[in-house]
Amino acid sequence: MNRLKSPYRHVxxxxxxxxxxxxxxxxxxSPASAHHSVVKVTxxxxxxxxxxxxxxxxxxxxxxxxxxxxxxxxxxxxVVNGTATPFTIAGxxxxxxxxxxxxxxxxxxxxxxLAGDATEASLTVKAQWDNEWNEKDDSSASIKFxxxxxxxxxxxxxxxxxxxxxxADCDGDVAVTLENGAEATKDAAFTVTGTDGFNxxxxxxxxxxxxxxxxxxxxxxxTVTEAGQKAPIFDAxxxxxKDCVAPGEPTGSIKMTxxxxxxxxxxxxxxxxxxxxxxxxxxxxxxxxxxPGETKTATFKAVEGxxxxxxxxxxxxxxxxxxxxxxxxxxxxxxxxxAGGGAGGPAxxxxxxxxxxxxxxxxxxxxxxxxxxxxxxxxxxxxTA
Numbered sequence: 563m564n565r566l567k568s569p570y571r572h573v574x575x576x577x578x579x580x581x582x583x584x585x586x587x588x589x590x591x592s593p594a595s596a597h598h599s600v601v602k603v604t605x606x607x608x609x610x611x612x613x614x615x616x617x618x619x620x621x622x623x624x625x626x627x628x629x630x631x632x633x634x635x636x637x638x639x640x641v642v643n644g645t646a647t648p649f650t651i652a653g654x655x656x657x658x659x660x661x662x663x664x665x666x667x668x669x670x671x672x673x674x675x676l677a678g679d680a681t682e683a684s685l686t687v688k689a690q691w692d693n694e695w696n697e698k699d700d701s702s703a704s705i706k707f708x709x710x711x712x713x714x715x716x717x718x719x720x721x722x723x724x725x726x727x728x729x730a731d732c733d734g735d736v737a738v739t740l741e742n743g744a745e746a747t748k749d750a751a752f753t754v755t756g757t758d759g760f761n762x763x764x765x766x767x768x769x770x771x772x773x774x775x776x777x778x779x780x781x782x783x784x785t786v787t788e789a790g791q792k793a794p795i796f797d798a799x800x801x802x803x804k805d806c807v808a809p810g811e812p813t814g815s816i817k818m819t820x821x822x823x824x825x826x827x828x829x830x831x832x833x834x835x836x837x838x839x840x841x842x843x844x845x846x847x848x849x850x851x852x853x854p855g856e857t858k859t860a861t862f863k864a865v866e867g868x869x870x871x872x873x874x875x876x877x878x879x880x881x882x883x884x885x886x887x888x889x890x891x892x893x894x895x896x897x898x899x900x901a902g903g904g905a906g907g908p909a910x911x912x913x914x915x916x917x918x919x920x921x922x923x924x925x926x927x928x929x930x931x932x933x934x935x936x937x938x939x940x941x942x943x944x945x946t947a
Contacts, residue, residue, distance in 0.1 A: 596625045597695045601685055601703035605676075612678040612713025616705065618651050618685050620670045628691045630662035635688035635700070640680045649674055651685065662692045678711035722750035723768075724788040726795045732806035734778030738786060738796075744769035751789035756780035809834045812852065816883065820891035823862045823870060823883075831855040843869045843882070865896045 602619045618638075622631050633656050639646045653672035657663055664670050676683055684704035689697045723743030730736045742750035746768035755761045760780035764772050776784055786796040810830030817824040829836050829852040840860050841847040844867075848860040862870055862885075869882035 599701035603703045607711035609714040614676040631691040632657035632662045638685045640683040682706040720748040724750040726786040730800045736776040736781040738774045741771040742766040757782045823885040826859045828857040
């Protein structure tokens with residue numbers, strides 16, 4: 563009996579074989595396709611260093627229930643002038659057997675610096691998962707550089723190079739010398755502050771300097787700042803001057819005449835200016851400003867009861883000096899009534915020791931001592947002119 567020849571047999575056979583092939587392929591390929599790695603790379607030019615910064619990313623994929631994996635291969639190479647040279651990538655390296663440091667589906671990212679004249683670079687990896695499945699084929703990525711990465715010199719930002727030198731003199735005044743180094747690339751903006759509101763500013767060009775003087779009364783503490791600096795350049799009480807030589811001391815004297823009270827102040831050449839104000843109880847005050855090397859006098863017309871009070875800035879106490887008529891003066895004291903026993907009567911004879919002479923001499927000595935004290939004390943406390 564002849565069997566019918568169906569036109570679909572061959573088709574059915576082909577279809578069946580195809581289905582069998584697909585099923586076999588799925589059976590054989592599913593684990594492999596489920597376990598695989600994907601490598602990517604990017605690069606940027608670091609012009610400050612003249613190097614390529616390459617960033618390599620590896621993503622791993624595996625079936626559910628597989629948690630970690632390791633690299634069994636991690637080969638990286640770059641090409642410079644036609645020669646391939648291996649390089650390492652931080653974080654992407656072969657792990658020892660049995661150790662699976664990388665979580666599945668979490669990217670592993672590593673960076674590597676390459677020469678600026680590199681023309682290409684590549685990374686090839688293989689993975690093994692913690693179910694002991696080994697990646698069959700290599701996974702890789704490469705990059706080609708169309709141009710070199712050249713170093714570009716970037717000038718540093720403009721900056722001052724400030725410095726301050728603080729020096730006190732023997733009078734307590736302080737010289738603050740402000741400098742800006744020759745290598746500075748911008749002006750230095752200084753501010754100098756002292757006590758009691760002292761404040762001055764100065765702008766100093768590169769390689770230049772200037773000096774600000776802080777008076778002694780403002781120099782208990784000095785602060786020097788510069789606009790580009792976070793901390794003060796100087797912030798303290800200045801050190802006292804050393805090896806100071808005391809100036810010469812002035813001398814004073816008094817002369818009492820029959821019609822005047824005379825004060826004299828003599829200042830040596832190595833002294834300092836002395837200022838003494840003499841105020842009488844009758845008449846106008848006189849002020850003596852005596853510079854080094856000078857001698858000056860003040861004369862007051864003598865009258866009965868005349869006193870003169872010497873004063874100087876900063877002197878806490880000074881006593882009046884009273885004019886006493888010298889014994890040699892035979893006439894009556896100015897404005898005093900005439901001596902004798904009455905109008906037209908004879909004068910009484912003088913007997914006994916010359917009391918007036920003794921008293922007058924003693925008073926003159928006391929007065930001279932008082933003036934000397936005033937002048938000398940004023941020098942010691944350094945009153946200004």
